Amino acid sequence: MRITLKQSDYDRILDFAKSGLPNEACGLIAGTEEREGDKVTVRHIEKVYLLTNVDHSNEHFSMDPKERLESVKDMRANGWKPLGNWHSHPESPSRPSAEDIRLSFDVHATYMILSLMDREHPDFNAFHTDKAQGVYRKEELEIVKDTQ
């Protein structure tokens, strides 16, 4: 599956995650899908949501339920599908940790992870996880120019 993300949305995530250091930052993604039959081939992220990490930790995150509720209402009002979530790893690589996989309850979700362990060279990737098997698969992430 290919994931597209607008440059401006990537920049918002990056700025938000950096401003939240040393703690992990988190949020949601929403948008549209292209399908071939039953298979989703492309996910276009139309909006990113920047949520409060109520754990206020550099090793854990939990999203604020009230902000999630507001985000879901906004997605619904705009006709966007909830596509998954994103979070930052301040001091570790851009890949799902064992805890990330253990807590990935939505098998359909796209999990995006921004590593800030190299502050000058952030690394952002998208994954799908298989909680039952304890594994993950990296997806193709394309940062696209904003259109007017």
Next chain:
Amino acid sequence: MNITVGGEKKDVKDGITVSELIAQEKVETPEYVTVSVNEEFIKREDFDARKLKESDNVEFLYFMGGGAR
């Protein structure tokens, strides 16, 4: 009676409880779901007792969290 669940209208039995609705909707991993009724978050210990009313607006929010380790 009619309620809204996740933005969709549903016809459910009168006085259905949150726990019964969770079972009826086949909510996956119910131990990790947060429930709001008319934007009020319901405590887990109240799921069995909390009865829903006509026109209630229910949202199921699945836990989203993780960590770096």
